[in-house]
Amino acid sequence: MPKGVPLASKDSSRVNLSDSAQRGFSCPFERMRCGFFSFNRTRAMAKIKLGQHPTNFKHVVKFPLLDGSEGAIEVVYRFRTRREFGKFIDEVFAASKEERPAEDEFSWAALMEKTGSANADYVMQAVEGWNLDEEFNRENVQQLADELPAAITAIMDGYRSAVTTGRLGN
Numbered sequence: 001m002p003k004g005v006p007l008a009s010k011d012s013s014r015v016n017l018s019d020s021a022q023r024g025f026s027c028p029f030e031r032m033r034c035g036f037f038s039f040n041r042t043r044a045m046a047k048i049k050l051g052q053h054p055t056n057f058k059h060v061v062k063f064p065l066l067d068g069s070e071g072a073i074e075v076v077y078r079f080r081t082r083r084e085f086g087k088f089i090d091e092v093f094a095a096s097k098e099e100r101p102a103e104d105e106f107s108w109a110a111l112m113e114k115t116g117s118a119n120a121d122y123v124m125q126a127v128e129g130w131n132l133d134e135e136f137n138r139e140n141v142q143q144l145a146d147e148l149p150a151a152i153t154a155i156m157d158g159y160r161s162a163v164t165t166g167r168l169g170n
Helices: 017-022 030-034 082-096 108-126 138-147 149-165
Strands: 056-064 070-078 127-130
Touching: 056 149, 070 108, 070 149, 082 108, 082 149, 108 127, 108 138, 108 149, 138 149
Parallel strands: none
Antiparallel strands: 056 070, 070 127
16 A cells, blocks of 8 residues: 555544554554553463462452442451351351240341341451451451441452452452
């Protein structure tokens, strides 16, 4: 193709082969492939050894705040195999099967207290620490469950997902 002949029209949204050639690109689309914001990078694959696993792993848990913005907490989860996670969940459910007497009247306050307490128990067994200024202890986990229930739900869901499917993403 002769130099200076456009591929389509002289419309600014169209690519002109001569412009690309003058800039040192061999084709008009090479700049998009090798430009400033995209580059070819090879990623080394991790060597897998069965029977060797970490004792814990970090993950940033994101959750919605009451004002609509997004909150984030970096947590350090305890590593469990899927089989160990199954035993853990069995223990959690066995502890929650506490029978309520029939003459008890329903109370939302009691339900919220029981749920918050059960969630705090779960998190204390699944998480080793966090990056909040407050110390990681049962009292502060229960306060987080009371003040930001979406955070506790995200921590619990993130742990289940990581252990059962093996992925958390970035």
